[in-house]
Amino acid sequence: MLKFALKNTMIKIVQVILVCVSIVLSCGTAVLAFNTSKQIEDGITTNAAYYSAIIGPAGSQTQLVMNTVYFTDSPVGTIPYELVSELSQDSRVEKAIPFAMADSYKGFNIVGTTKDYFEEKELLNGNIFSIPKEGDEGFEIVVGYNVYRAAGLKIGQKIYTSHSVGDEHHTPFIVTGVLKETHSMSDDILYTHLKSIWLVHEEEEEHGHEEHDHEELNNMVCSIIIKAKNPSAALSVVNEYNGKLFSGHDAKTYSLQAVEPMAVIRSVLNDADSTRYIVYALCAVILVMNIMIISVVTVLNMIHSVPEIKMMRLIGISVKKINLLYLLQNSIIGAVSIGLSFLFSRIGLLFVGGYAKSMGAVLSLGAVYPLEFIIMVGVFVISVLPTAIATFVLSRKDSIAE
Amino acid sequence: MITVKNVVKKYKNEKEIAYRDYTFLDGKSYIILGASGCGKSTLLNMICGILSPNKGQIIIDGIEITSLSQKQKDKIRIQKIGYVYQDFKLIKNMSVMDNINILRLENIDVSSSEELLKKLGIDDKKNKKVANLSGGESQRVAIVRALAKKPDIILCDEPTGNLNYEIGRKVMEELLECSKGKILIVVSHDERLVDLFDEVIHMEDFMVKEGEQHA
Numbered sequence: 253m254l255k256f257a258l259k260n261t262m263i264k265i266v267q268v269i270l271v272c273v274s275i276v277l278s279c280g281t282a283v284l285a286f287n288t289s290k291q292i293e294d295g296i297t298t299n300a301a302y303y304s305a306i307i308g309p310a311g312s313q314t315q316l317v318m319n320t321v322y323f324t325d326s327p328v329g330t331i332p333y334e335l336v337s338e339l340s341q342d343s344r345v346e347k348a349i350p351f352a353m354a355d356s357y358k359g360f361n362i363v364g365t366t367k368d369y370f371e372e373k374e375l376l377n378g379n380i381f382s383i384p385k386e387g388d389e390g391f392e393i394v395v396g397y398n399v400y401r402a403a404g405l406k407i408g409q410k411i412y413t414s415h416s417v418g419d420e421h422h423t424p425f426i427v428t429g430v431l432k433e434t435h436s437m438s439d440d441i442l443y444t445h446l447k448s449i450w451l452v453h454e455e456e457e458e459h460g461h462e463e464h465d466h467e468e469l470n471n472m473v474c475s476i477i478i479k480a481k482n483p484s485a486a487l488s489v490v491n492e493y494n495g496k497l498f499s500g501h502d503a504k505t506y507s508l509q510a511v512e513p514m515a516v517i518r519s520v521l522n523d524a525d526s527t528r529y530i531v532y533a534l535c536a537v538i539l540v541m542n543i544m545i546i547s548v549v550t551v552l553n554m555i556h557s558v559p560e561i562k563m564m565r566l567i568g569i570s571v572k573k574i575n576l577l578y579l580l581q582n583s584i585i586g587a588v589s590i591g592l593s594f595l596f597s598r599i600g601l602l603f604v605g606g607y608a609k610s611m612g613a614v615l616s617l618g619a620v621y622p623l624e625f626i627i628m629v630g631v632f633v634i635s636v637l638p639t640a641i642a643t644f645v646l647s648r649k650d651s652i653a654e
Numbered sequence: 655m656i657t658v659k660n661v662v663k664k665y666k667n668e669k670e671i672a673y674r675d676y677t678f679l680d681g682k683s684y685i686i687l688g689a690s691g692c693g694k695s696t697l698l699n700m701i702c703g704i705l706s707p708n709k710g711q712i713i714i715d716g717i718e719i720t721s722l723s724q725k726q727k728d729k730i731r732i733q734k735i736g737y738v739y740q741d742f743k744l745i746k747n748m749s750v751m752d753n754i755n756i757l758r759l760e761n762i763d764v765s766s767s768e769e770l771l772k773k774l775g776i777d778d779k780k781n782k783k784v785a786n787l788s789g790g791e792s793q794r795v796a797i798v799r800a801l802a803k804k805p806d807i808i809l810c811d812e813p814t815g816n817l818n819y820e821i822g823r824k825v826m827e828e829l830l831e832c833s834k835g836k837i838l839i840v841v842s843h844d845e846r847l848v849d850l851f852d853e854v855i856h857m858e859d860f861m862v863k864e865g866e867q868h869a
Contacts, residue, residue, distance in 0.1 A: 253759055256752070263747040563743045564756065566704060567799070568732030570725065573759045 253573075257580040267553050268585055271546055271635070275589035278542030279631040280596030282535045283624045287597060288604050289528050290623075291615050293521060295436055302372055303513050304486035307335065307493050308475035310507035317516045320351050320475045323361055323437045327353055327474035331508065332500030333446075336476050344485035347371075349477040350446050354453070355413045355421070360399045362413055362442045364449035369477070373438070376400075378407045378429030384448045391448035393425040396441045397433035405430070413442075413452070423452045435616040446473065471501065478510075486512060539627075543634050550582065550638040575643035579636065586635040590628045597624075655680055656701060656807065656837060661710030663696050670708070672862035673697060676855075680806070683830055683838040685848055688857025694841035695740070697860075698809045701839070702735045703727030714807070732760045736800030738829075740812040742792045744799075746785040750776070753784055754799045767802040774798060774828050789816040793825055801832050808833050810840040819846065826850055 261268055308316040309329035318325040330352075339348035352364040370380050381392035395405055405411070410424040425444060433439055450470050480486035493510035500506055557578070564574050598617050605615040656678040664670035671693040678684060688694050699705040700712055703719050704727075711720050714734065719727055731737070744753045754767045771777040774794040784792060793813060800808060813829065814822025826847055830838065840851070848854045 569759050570728050
């Protein structure tokens with residue numbers, strides 16, 4: 253029966269293609285929209301959940317979180333490193349991790365931090381960088397998975413970072429480790445010890461290559477990531493440091509802000525919720541319209557098949573077998589279309605991946621959500637339903653020719 | 655054996671047709687002659703269970719098919735009866751073999767089809783689309799499909815209606831050759847074929863005339 257169903261499907265190839273295209277466009281778009289939105293949301297909240305609080309220079313809360321957690325946007329400014337020492341000794345704080353973003357390698361950003369930053373991260377191979385010493389021939393650096401793949405790096409390889417395009421530093425970095433893939437922006441980052449960042453700029457300045465303000469980097473950080481001992485401790489730190497004035501080693505006073513990244517992200521996501529629902533609504537409209545097209549085309553196909561069905565009935569093929577045949581045919585069309593819809597959604601993910609990166613999420617082609625299956629199964633059922641109804645009506649009719 | 659007993663058929667807004675009682679015997683060939691629209695095809699359609707008479711009984715090998723459900727009639731038709739339709743009832747966009755293999759949907763053994771195609775001289779056309787065949791070739795395909803399942807009864811509705819006399823006669827001879835030992839009932843308006851059959855039935859004699867009782 254399967255062989256016959258396939259042959260019978262192939263002789264109506266134009267109608268089949270029309271149904272397939274309708275299903276692929278509607279179902280594929282719906283699945284793509286849902287998957288993208290979910291991955292971005294999951295990526296954003298998962299990344300933000302690692303940290304209890306972030307302390308940085310006064311300014312935009314969102315910019316501070318986006319820069320520290322998702323490595324996007326430019327840093328709000330800098331604050332003195334002494335604040336890290338102060339916070340490390342705070343009884344409410346388990347860990348205070350410095351974060352500085354400076355320089356790049358082949359377009360990938362470099363972050364200066366400490367080993368504590370890697371507590372939640374796993375190495376694919378190699379080791380975490382060690383603390384640099386003055387006079388080192390090269391500074392150690394750990395690379396994210398995408399950097400490792402894209403630049404074809406190897407452990408022990410020397411790389412030269414740059415402060416801006418065409419402005420390469422003379423002191424090399426030596427790759428000591430590669431991080432496991434996380435499907436987040438972390439995969440696109442190179443990590444080195446904070447002091448390496450300071451030293452490389454110091455050395456460059458000595459060689460007369462640096463033209464920017466040295467004070468902006470030396471002994472400064474862009475933000476401090478806080479891992480509090482408990483949620484109430486985190487809240488207490490945020491309340492204390494948000495709006496606080498801090499006097500640095502340079503006798504300057506720095507105005508601080510402290511935020512809970514999850515709260516900031518939730519607020520950003522809530523603002524984006526209405527946009528997300530509009531996208532979902534549009535997808536639903538496309539889906540409903542295409543379901544109508546699919547139903548009409550399927551019913552027309554069935555009407556077109558009436559002489560063929562009648563012919564089969566006349567030569568003695570039972571209603572049951574004819575019903576099975578047409579259900580099988582439509583199931584094949586439905587299943588192939590759903591498979592292509594899934595493929596379409598994954599190809600779509602490749603295209604929207606670049607946009608999603610700017611929001612701090614690396615879209616994974618392998619991420620599949622249960623609702624995607626529900627959408628696909630739903631569309632499959634709808635694609636087969638008109639045939640099921642038509643064949644049911646046919647089977648109710650006892651007579652053939654009268 | 656097929657027995658037609660007190661059978662009356664009436665279509666909407668048309669005069670009723672009453673058939674005389676008759677028994678078609680195993681192993682014999684019959685030709686029913688008559689003008690178009692006189693009820694020849696109706697009789698074949700009632701025998702194979704496509705149509706139901708308004709009155710009377712049609713009994714095939716002791717089973718009164720007129721009292722059966724459509725499903726049961728379908729079963730008898732697919733198992734016992736091979737029907738060659740005037741318009742062939744073939745799926746034009748499918749190949750000759752696919753049109754025969756369609757019977758396999760009902761688990762019918764069609765292994766004899768290759769031999770029949772050879773016998774009827776169209777074995778070289780088996781992979782061709784029916785749409786690309788001539789009328790005579792299509793007719794032969796319809797005959798092969800009817801015979802491939804080795805039916806006890808073969809019904810043919812104007813099997814040579816689309817063919818010229820010479821080809822039609824040749825096809826009929828081949829059909830008779832392949833139908834030996836079975837009941838073959840052919841309806842036709844071509845009287846030149848009567849010499850090929852065991853029994854010749856004229857519809858005017860087979861129908862009960864107005865005011866006459868069934869007999």
